[in-house]
Amino acid sequence: MRQVNLFIMSTAMLLASCGGAKDASKSDQVLIQKSNIQIEGKRMTPEALWAMGRIGGLAVSPDGKKIVYTVAYYSVPENKSNREVFVMNADGSDNQQITQTTFQENEVSWIKGGSKLAFLSNDNGSSQLYEMNPDGSERKQLTNYEGDIEGYSISPDGKKILFISQVKTRQSTADKYPDLPKASGIIVTDLMYKHWDEWVTGAPHPFVADFDGKGISNVIDLLDGQPYESPMRPWGGIEQLAWNTTSDKISYTSRKKTGLAYATSTNSDIYVYDLKTKETKNITEENKGYDTNPQYSPDGKYIAWQSMERDGYEADLNRLFIMNLETGEKRFVSKAFESNVDAFVWSADAQTIYFTGVWHGESHIYALNLANDSVKAITSGVYDYESAALFGDKLIAKRHSMSMGDEIYAVALDGTATQLTFENKAIYDQLEMGKVESRWMTTTDGKQMLTWVIYPPHFDPNKKYPTLLFCEGGPQSPVSQFWSYRWNFQIMAANDYIIVAPNRRGLPGFGVEWNEQISGDYGGQCMKDYFTAIDEMAKEPYVDKDHLGCVGASFGGFSVYWLAGQHNKRFKAFIAHDGIFNMEMQYLETEEKWFANWDMGGAYWEKQNPVAQRTFANSPHRFVDKWDTPILCIHGEKDYRILANQAMAAFDAAILRGIPAELLIYPDENHWVLKPQNGILWQRTFFEWLDKWLKPEANLPK
Structure with a gap:
């Protein structure tokens, strides 16, 4: 449900988005290269989106003269992807692709003083550490670990390596009954038996090993014999672990809980493991919410981390803390920024921390003195x-931005930005983008709300356009200048729709009060904010108020289901992706119970709890008798955050009520849609549905 912006996308997530290292085999590997697609009509298409290279992680050489980064390329016919490595000069010149393989090269870094590049790849079927020269030559495997290596970090002295790998933490059915090796049943005895898109059988652990530049030895599991995660699923990667400057201590993030305790708590901590004494110390024990992503200062005197105050509230203000390693003094240093610290890095002199954070619908870089x-x-x-x-x-x-995917920039401290990569310029040069405009609207309670409006290319104010209300997920994820390969506003605009995307109540970047208002009030002010946005835009002469649509995913999908029973005939078509339809079932079905407890205010059987009772009284399924508008329901059956039966139930309810409805189910997708052909199918189905109900001329006999 909640969408999280991470400092670095973890290798585990990269592998998942590309099919996974374990799914790769020599027989099905395909070399996928940059597309030279030709676009007709200068309008964005699903095929153009999937032809774009997607820039991944990057690293600067120790001497500051080179930058290495990765790009993922997708093949729709092959329904696959691979990720390649590029190296360029610090000014963006001499940009060279240095790999061209059928494998997944991930998490590239500079090692051995910058003379070599280290990276993860699945050349032999499992994810292992490799090295090569900065020109791509002399590729050599460095590890042959028994499991997949999902992330790594070389110690500052170059003599050790910290890496992540899965360990088995739960007994399988075959372990219990060896005479039933083909039995598929899973015996469950506690909560957190499923998470995100998998049945939980193990946990990622941090390992440290000696590294002589040729291989690893003396491997130690920092959580040996313990059933806990580090980093934490499903989002965490190597950014949740860190070396100190003298290479003798490791900090790691962990929520040392299992089962019911894990499912109902967000209380994670920062632990420091001493390689000399083999002792572990919890340095954030007094804080009861999330503590994540430690980083040591370059002078070795401080450690910084991100911290949320309250247990069970995963969208609490993400604050930046530092601790003096000599005195133990801790400080909340980001008080002056009333929004989340999303990612951060120390300055070389340890006097400043640079971080990214969202404010008023834009995510920028800030300097913390x-x-x-x-x-x-x-x-x-x-x-x-x-x-x-x-x-x-x-x-x-x-x-x-809403008009361009990721590119790499050099940013001077005065804010001057220089674009270094132009990965998709050949595609953008063929496209005409719609105008993106910000509007401030007065809500029903007299507050000011930022709403993004995206217009079709060649917008003509003398015409009337069908218009879409976009409902954000999260629920506490910002409607900032995001670029999506599925919920892409420019492809919606290219299909001649105006898009209205409000930063309704319950989004960060407008102060703590604005962000927190949504908790326990899903059917309240945030829904009034949606009505404000679409009603204000409907006053414009170029908005076809008789052909309005409403679309969204996750909490946005819940919003669609809720609005379907409350919209008073405003809309002529709905699309809900991975949305909550029945909140009582959602309370029991979702795996992270802390989320349901906080956002819903408690369990539906707590009859004396007014917040919980208000929440469940506003469940969309209770208003199906008021549904009167065609609806498309989309869901992935591997979505264990919001189960697919939510969409199936909504679809069945619509059909039983005689309402035109369609159901798009993906047996092999989770809360996202990751496979290329499934992504194309999603876009085609999305626009076919909208065109059918919002463009009357499209339905005329030809």
Whole structure:
């Protein structure tokens, strides 16, 4: 449900999005290269979206002269992808693709003083550590570990390696009954038996090993014999672990709970493992919410991490803390920024921390002066920055907007940004993008709400356009300048729709009160904010108020189901993807119970709990008798966050009520749609449905 912006996309997620290392075999590997697609009509198409290269992680060489990064390419006919490695000069010149393989090269970093590149690849079927020269030559496997390596970090002295790998933590049915090796039944005795898109049988553990530059030895599991996760599923990667500057301590993130305790708590901590004494210390024990993503300062005097205050509230303000390693003093240093610290990096002199955070619908880079904890915005503009790394006297970061996917930029400390990569320029040059406009609207309670409006290419104010209300997921994820390969506003605009995307109540970037109002009030002010956005736009002469649609996923899907019973004939078509239809069932079905407890206010059987009772009284399924509008329901059967039976029930209810409905079910997709052909199918189905009900001329006899 909740969408999280991470500093680095973990290798586990990269592998999942590409089919997974374990799914790769020599027989089905295909070399997928950059597309030279030709686009007719200068309008965005699903095929154009899937032809785009997707920039992944990046790293700057120790001397600051080179940048290495990865790009994923997809093949719709093959329904596969692979990820390649590129190296360029610090000014973006001499950009060279240095790999061209059928494998997944991930998490590239500079090692051995910058003379070599380390990376993860699945050449032999499992994910292992490799090295090569910066020109791609002399590719050599460095590890032959028995499991997949999902992330790694070389120690500052180059003599050790920290890596992530899965360990078995639960007895299988075959373990219990060896004479039934083909039995498929799963015996469950506690909660958290499923998570995100998998049946839980193990946990990621952090391992440390000696590294002589040729291979690893003396491997130690930092959580040996313990059933806990580090990093934490499903989002965590190597960013949740860190070396200290002297290579003798490792900090790691873990929620040391299992079963019911894990399912009902967000209380994770930062632990420090001493390689000399083999002792572990919890340095955040007093805090009861999330503590994640530790980073040591370059001078070795401090450690910083992200922290949420309250247990069970996974969208609490994500604060930045630092601790003096000599005195143990801790400080909440990001108080001056009333929004989440999404990613951060220390300056070379340890006097400043640079971080990204969202404010008023844009995610920018900020400088936090540790002398007085003041915050200054470095960048500005209608786009989002994602992650940042030191780059001499500059920062290197990825940037995107509603009109362009990720590219790499060099950012001077005065905010001057220089684009270094032009991965998809050949595609953008063939496209005409719609205008993106910000509007501030007055809500029903007198507040000001930022709403993004995206217009079709060649917009003509003298015409009337069908218009879509976009309902954000999360529920507490910002409607910032995001770029999506599925919920892409420019492809909606290219199909001649105006899109209205409000930053309704319950989104970060407008202060804590605005963000928190949604908790326990799913059917309240946030829904009034939706009505404000679409009603204000419907007053415009170029909006066809008789052909309005409403679309959304996750909490946005819940919003669609809820609005279907409350919209008073505003809309002529609905599309809900992975949405909650029956909140009583959702309370029991979702795996992360802390989410349901916080957002719903408690269990539906708590009859004396007014917040919980209000929540469940507003469940969309209770208003099916008021449904009167065609609806498309989409869901993945591997979505264990919101089970697919929610969409099936909504679809069945619509059909039983005589309402035109359609159901798109993916047996092999989770809360997202990751496979290329499934992505194309999603787009085609999406627009066929909207065109059928919102473009009357499309239904005329030909």
